[in-house]
């Protein structure tokens with residue numbers, strides 16, 4: 001989603017800002033822009049905006065030719081107004097004195113705009129952002145304080161009081177070429193603390209190559225930055241003691257290396273991502289997992305009699321797998337809710353309910369709002385999250401970091417398998433403080449330890465999946481079918497294919513097929529079956545036969561040792577057979593690869609699929 005980078009320091013601001021914007025490209029955007037300030041006060045704020053890629057902006061800007069040492073920049077993902085240069089950020093006030101970039105949605109922008117127009121302000125764009133930057137100019141004119149920096153700060157602060165909605169903003173003022181202001185409510189914003197320079201960004205990734213010292217702003221905080229110092233306060237003008245965190249971020253993690261796409265890289269780095277997620281998380285007795293950050297004692301957890309997982313998209317699918325695994329191994333009833341529904345549904349929850357927010361980015365607005373709603377009602381909350389310091393991680397009562405490394409590809413892959421693994425480890429932990437036996441626990445621990453190797457073995461099927469993808473890439477409808485824990489993997493397979501190949505795909509529990517979807521079966525609609533060995537295999541086989549009887553093509557992802565009749569399926573991929581706690585992870589790998597290779601065959605932009613953003617920070 002939209003990205004923000006701001007800079008004040010001693011280097012060429014245009015180069016720093018463009019570099020930051022390039023590092024945010026993965027979030028998804030449709031236009032980009034920069035505002036630069038002249039250090040000598042001699043000219044107006046220079047604003048350059050372009051639709052399309054950051055490369056277009058770079059061509060227009062010719063980095064290195066500008067002497068500015070401070071500026072703000074943005075990648076926009078349209079919410080209010082079309083994708084045009086005029087609607088791209090930064091936006092300036094009608095007197096040209098202020099420029100601002102903004103993430104979030106100003107819900108009362110129409111009334112703000114009407115008020116400002118009545119005062120003579122002229123609007124150029126259709127955006128909500130332009131209302132706020134003009135409101136800042138309005139308050140600046142009214143401000144009685146004369147000292148420009150204080151006046152600038154007061155104008156921003158007073159304007160934010162009138163905002164209904166969410167914002168992460170970076171603002172500059174022509175009268176203050178030594179001051180950069182940022183503020184947040186509901187949209188992430190961090191301050192990068194460097195030597196003789198400060199940065200603002202919506203995402204650590206944008207600035208990690210410059211500094212690893214960051215301050216995570218909280219909602220309702222304003223950062224006032226100069227080259228050499230900073231001050232954080234609240235919108236009520238109370239000083240805030242800022243905590244500087246050191247982020248553990250290897251910038252090479254966010255580079256492609258020898259891979260063609262981030263999605264490909266992230267699929268193939270799953271063995272390592274999973275290994276990192278389980279490191280140090282098994283108890284010495286070899287029969288259970290342990291987590292440092294739950295902030296709930298075993299006796300408190302024993303009182304929990306219901307768990308609700310909240311999440312969106314792929315994270316919601318990981319929650320569905322968690323439901324099967326926690327109910328099976330810990331015998332605690334689990335429900336899984338779309339965060340966007342949960343936040344407004346006012347669901348009755350029992351008093352001993354634990355709410356677990358699942359989110360890779362930790363910034364998905366619906367998940368964050370649902371988490372806040374659960375906390376407001378007094379429930380205990382946890383987060384399973386891949387972004388250290390993210391809003392969800394900070395606001396949950398406790399949590400489990402995934403340590404899967406940055407996920408850049410819009411289609412979630414390694415974050416999904418890592419969420420499933422951690423949910424399975426949580427099932428083990430909760431089971432062992434209840435009725436799961438030592439030997440069952442020890443068998444699970446052994447299974448987790450073998451997981452990275454099993455994932456590596458599964459990845460060797462890539463070449464055969466590439467061939468299957470070539471054969472099926474021209475079909476426009478797919479069904480993904482699986483039973484029990486394989487049902488969420490079927491949903492995930494359908495989502496992956498949809499989002500990066502633009503192919504219509506649906507996931508169903510295999511037996512549900514007879515209740516409607518079977519009407520779709522024909523030679524033009526292949527089905528991808530996820531079949532594991534065990535008690536349910538014969539049932540899955542019967543479902544496959546129903547499809548074959550209707551001339552449907554079947555691609556089957558199945559575990560070794562499954563007794564699949566010769567020639568029943570058209571194509572198959574064999575996955576190692578493993579403990580049921582980790583089998584869903586192994587079965588996910590072929591569906592990820594299948595969608596990746598089909599998207600390549602169709603010439604799609606795999607890492608930046610149309611209309612999608614990596615982190616959905618607006619409702």
Ligand code: M6R
Nearest residue numbers: 313314315359360361364411412
């Ligand atoms: O960052 P989150 O895990 O909260 O993101 C949730 C969804 O937006 C995300 O999983 C989305 O569905 C992915 N594009 C799926 O690949």
